[in-house]
Amino acid sequence: MCLCLNECAYIIFFSLFLVQNCQYHPNTHFNLFGLDPYLNTDAGTMSPFEHGEVFVLDDGGEVDLDLGNYERFMDIKLTRDNNITTGKIYQASSVIDKERKGDYLGKTVQVVPHITDEIQDWIERVAMIPVDGKEGPADVCVIELGGTIGDIESMPFIEALGQFSYRVGPGNFCLIHVSLVPVLNVVGEQKTKPTQHSVRGLRGQGLTPNILACRSTVALDDNVKGKLSQFCHVPEQNIITLYDVPNIWHIPLLLRDQKAHEAIFKVLNLQGTTKEPLLKEWTSRAEICDGLHEPVRIAMVGKYTGLSDAYLSILKALLHASVDLRKKLVIDWIPACDLEDATEKENPDAYKAAWKLLKGADGILVPGGFGNRGVQGKILAAKYAREHRIPYLGICLGMQVAVIEFARSVLNLRDANSTEFDPNTKNPCVIFMPEGSKTHMGGTMRLGSRRTYFQVKDCKSAKLYGNRTFIDERHRHRYEVNPDMIARLENAGLSFTGKDETSQRMEIVELPNHPYFIGVQFHPEYKSRPGKPSPLFLGLIAAACGQLDTLIQGSGSQGNLSAKLGNGIAMEKVYPKGTTKPAKVLSDGLYSYCNGVQV
Ligand SMILES: *[C@@H]1O[C@H](CO)[C@@H](O)[C@H](O)[C@H]1NC(C)=O
Ligand SMILES: *[C@@H]1O[C@H](CO)[C@@H](O)[C@H](O)[C@H]1NC(C)=O
Ligand SMILES: *[C@@H]1O[C@H](CO)[C@@H](O)[C@H](O)[C@H]1NC(C)=O
Numbered sequence: 001m002c003l004c005l006n007e008c009a010y011i012i013f014f015s016l017f018l019v020q021n022c023q024y025h026p027n028t029h030f031n032l033f034g035l036d037p038y039l040n041t042d043a044g045t046m047s048p049f050e051h052g053e054v055f056v057l058d059d060g061g062e063v064d065l066d067l068g069n070y071e072r073f074m075d076i077k078l079t080r081d082n083n084i085t086t087g088k089i090y091q092a093s094s095v096i097d098k099e100r101k102g103d104y105l106g107k108t109v110q111v112v113p114h115i116t117d118e119i120q121d122w123i124e125r126v127a128m129i130p131v132d133g134k135e136g137p138a139d140v141c142v143i144e145l146g147g148t149i150g151d152i153e154s155m156p157f158i159e160a161l162g163q164f165s166y167r168v169g170p171g172n173f174c175l176i177h178v179s180l181v182p183v184l185n186v187v188g189e190q191k192t193k194p195t196q197h198s199v200r201g202l203r204g205q206g207l208t209p210n211i212l213a214c215r216s217t218v219a220l221d222d223n224v225k226g227k228l229s230q231f232c233h234v235p236e237q238n239i240i241t242l243y244d245v246p247n248i249w250h251i252p253l254l255l256r257d258q259k260a261h262e263a264i265f266k267v268l269n270l271q272g273t274t275k276e277p278l279l280k281e282w283t284s285r286a287e288i289c290d291g292l293h294e295p296v297r298i299a300m301v302g303k304y305t306g307l308s309d310a311y312l313s314i315l316k317a318l319l320h321a322s323v324d325l326r327k328k329l330v331i332d333w334i335p336a337c338d339l340e341d342a343t344e345k346e347n348p349d350a351y352k353a354a355w356k357l358l359k360g361a362d363g364i365l366v367p368g369g370f371g372n373r374g375v376q377g378k379i380l381a382a383k384y385a386r387e388h389r390i391p392y393l394g395i396c397l398g399m400q401v402a403v404i405e406f407a408r409s410v411l412n413l414r415d416a417n418s419t420e421f422d423p424n425t426k427n428p429c430v431i432f433m434p435e436g437s438k439t440h441m442g443g444t445m446r447l448g449s450r451r452t453y454f455q456v457k458d459c460k461s462a463k464l465y466g467n468r469t470f471i472d473e474r475h476r477h478r479y480e481v482n483p484d485m486i487a488r489l490e491n492a493g494l495s496f497t498g499k500d501e502t503s504q505r506m507e508i509v510e511l512p513n514h515p516y517f518i519g520v521q522f523h524p525e526y527k528s529r530p531g532k533p534s535p536l537f538l539g540l541i542a543a544a545c546g547q548l549d550t551l552i553q554g555s556g557s558q559g560n561l562s563a564k565l566g567n568g569i570a571m572e573k574v575y576p577k578g579t580t581k582p583a584k585v586l587s588d589g590l591y592s593y594c595n596g597v598q599v
């Protein structure tokens, strides 16, 4: 199995695990955020094929997939403030505003101290907002600093952290430096030079790493550790190797076995009160994952570019669900365009291959889309699933194409379309339904957590969500199913089982007389967690394996559905304003090589 992960993420996961699982103090809180040396103020404007998917938070914050990884692994709820970028510092932190108001008394505004002070203020402010659902400010705060040593962009952040570490003093700041130790294939020699260079660069900018996290394909030899220790001035027990493992669940175990927690707690002066982290659940998950063999084939019909990061949350959600049902997930990527008639003439081989994969699948998933290329192919996939009774899950655009397909095939409205693709269609099934201001650009998207009310008790989605009356899931879209078409569609057999509080926005659509045919306007994938799979993904995998009935009746191999459904289920949480207790800071990142890692 191949999972792609940013190195930095590894150490963050585990750093947080330690705090979560060591229970050295019953009320220990943690917090985390990323510092990003880019000028964009939110990830929504970046292309998913360049940067991986856009991850949407409850509060509508659009962040990149690293924060998504943290939310999933730690099972926490982050806010848009958990991600600082240079752009935000300049914009929101009001350096420019303050200058205008004359707060700097006419002095020149400079990176040091004005920008660096703002960064430190931001850290201290955001550290006060707990993300783990407990009350009060965080005790330990994890910061990921992205970028590469030597980047001009990251200079102000490194400078700010340098000042910060000096100010809070030893015992309150722990710097984990992530770097690469390449292995020369022929002789298996482990090269320490890149790490030495990056540590030297870091020192040159005033920061000294306490812990080295070395990314490598194999465990480091003792003499290599010795060499690193000598040249980088880091004790050997503080040098941790992140080597390749068969699946991602092994990572916390690997770090525990190298006593990473002891090293971190020692630097933060917390060792007297700590215990061995409790990782029973993770150990069993790692073992289950290694032992899976019975495959379930899911066809993903999207825009395939060779970069699966664009659909990372969906992949994770499928994985969580299949591990839960003890199945080995096999994903067949199908470029939507290849299913279209035009491809049959232009590239018959691709056309045949695409249809062969689609017909061989146990389940079909059509994710949200970007642009109008491949829409026809997605419509054909939905049609195939509907007519051949193959389990289908459509997300966002995947729901819309299912509705358009139904209108065309069943209602016989040949020109049914979305106004997104055909502004003049006589049968607009999907229309522009922005939220809030129609004039303010960017404010028109329906973004973040919104409530969906079930309209029908006896439907698959409501049962999968544990018979709740409503759920909260995250949204990111501008177009929606046209409310004026609902009556006709429902008369023909489609059922809109979930709507918003005004009943004008269609959230869930189902075909009742189909084994599993569900479309959702929201993105359930964002709230799927290891051990707490998203109900609709669980339903898709169960249906693909012919186990949906047992799952819904609660007597499947896993039994108790309500016990593990943590997702989409409304939880009101009020975060009290924090006091001003200073948090210990665990700073991580400053990695010198940051390509995705195959685990
Ligand atoms: C923070 O946001 C910026 C731009 O919006 C993005 O490039 C960056 O990757 C984000 N960082 C994290 C950790 O999500
Ligand atoms: C309508 O939708 C289809 C997708 O099936 C698209 O290919 C087509 O170009 C759209 N527009 C018109 C004007 O038909
Ligand atoms: C939901 O209700 C159905 C009956 O309508 C029942 O069979 C099922 O067990 C219930 N599910 C849960 C999780 O309570």
Ligand SMILES: *[C@@H]1O[C@H](CO)[C@@H](O)[C@H](O)[C@H]1NC(C)=O
Pocket: 560, 562, 563
């Ligand atoms: C299901 O789990 C819930 C919560 O853990 C528990 O209260 C309930 O008794 C369980 N039901 C069954 C049938 O095991």
